[in-house]
Amino acid sequence: MSTSPSLSGAERADGASVRIGALVPLTRPGWVAAGRHLLAGLESAVRDVNDAGGIGGRPLELVVRDTAADPQRAAAAVDELAGLGVAALAGEYHSVVARAAAARADAVGLPFLCSSAVLDALTEQPTDWVARLAPAQSHGWRIYADFLLGAGHSRIAVAVEPSVYWASGTRILRDHLVPRGGSVIELDMRALTPTAMCDELAEAGATALLLLVGHPEPAVSIVRSVRRDRRLSGILIGAPAGQPECAEWAALGDDGAAIPFLRYLPDRLGPLGARVETVLRERLAEAPSFVAFEGYDTVLVLADVLRSHGADRTRTAESWPQVDVEGTRGRIRFSRTPGIGVWQWAWAPVQVVDRDPAAPDRFRILHTG
Structure with a gap:
């Protein structure tokens, strides 16, 4: 799949377009809703760049490849796009998936600005070819752990599936909570049905259950089972990975409200963010998630780099430390962060929010970090 957005103000330019490859999950088992928002942000920014004259008078073009949440497919797409x-x-x-793409981008010498993936170890070794906008998992999930402690939850259960990402999240939570008097109990969803998990949860005495599982399943079934179990009426359900962010979560109705999750937005958007929010809302026909803003900011940064340093890949990779761009969610600069091998925006704003039970389309800010 590929797409070439409207060239608008750059149509009169001479010469070929400047092309950016885009990796987006657009089909299952990828999280399609997140992919749709990410692509909307990328495409909206490309249109704005071209309306402003493109890159030195040349149109910016987006070449999209669907990863479908498949690391091998993503790595193959990197090779194709490089070619x-x-x-x-x-x-x-x-x-x-982003980790596989980053490894391949590093190997072939293709600059990669990762929009949304948060895994700390995005690459095995430090690299100059990769930069990232999303906050590292360790940063955001520690903020989430502080929220739990502040709300009086120290005995935490996690419903978890096997994954490097979920295992990393569990470790971050345990490392942060245990020294502060907390505990983390793992419930392996490979071995438990949602009903059996509720039995384990009731016996464990935890006051919060975190969904470290895929969406829609088994996350939806777990939520419904917990909400209907009278033994668990007082338990907090949480989703640090952000499953309740996208509008499709609203299909859970009242069951899906009051489930705190992480999102990467400021308390109040500035003029650029407010303008982009209006554009994205019209394009998506729903409220844009933070993922859409991440997509927009990605193109904003790359366009600035390409205008300043040209389309040479080596010069682009060398330019990450010089980036200084006003994005939709704040000033974007990259630096080296201990324990992270890529150039990192440290940090995007972090909130813990939930959907208001009285109005599930409205979000309540519970904690900021």
Whole structure:
């Protein structure tokens, strides 16, 4: 799949377009809703860049590949896009997929600005070819752990599936909570049905259950089972990975409300963010998630780099430390962060929010970090 957004103000330019490759989960088992929002942000920013004259008078073009949450498919797409001559790579939502793409981008020498994936170890070794906008998992999930402690929850259960990402999240929570008097109990969803999990949860005495599982299943079934179990009426359900962010979560109705999750937005958007929010809302026909803003900011940064340093891949990779761009959610600069091998925006704003039970389309800010 590929797409070439309207060239608008750059149509009169001479010369070929400047092309950016985009990795996006657009089909199952990828989280399609997140992919749709990510792509909307990327495409909206490309249109705005071209309306403003493109890159030195040349149109910016987005070449999209569907990863379907498949690391091997993503790695193959990196090779394909590199062969097509793209100047840089953007996107991806799933951390495990982004890690495969980052490794391949590093190997072939293709600059990759990762939009949404948060796994700390995005690459095995430090690299100059990869930068990231989303906050590292350790940063955001520690903030979430502080929220839990502040709300009086120290005995935490996690419903978990096997994954590098979920295992990393469990470790971060345990490392942060245990020294502060908390505990983390793992409930292996490979071995438990949602009903059996409720039995285990009732016996464990936990006051909060975190969904470290895929959406829609088994997350939806777990939520419904817990909400209907009278023994668990007082338990907090949480979803640090952000499953309740996208509008499709609203299909759970009242069951899906009051489930705190992480999102990466400021308390109040500035003028640019407010303008982009209006554009994205019209494009998506629903409220844009933070993922859509991440997509927009990705193109904003890459366009600035390409205008300043040209489309040479090596010069783009060398330019990450010089980035200084006003994004939709704050000033974006990259630095080296201990324990993270890529150039990192440290940090995007972090909130813990939930859907208001009285109005599930409205979000309540519970904690900021």
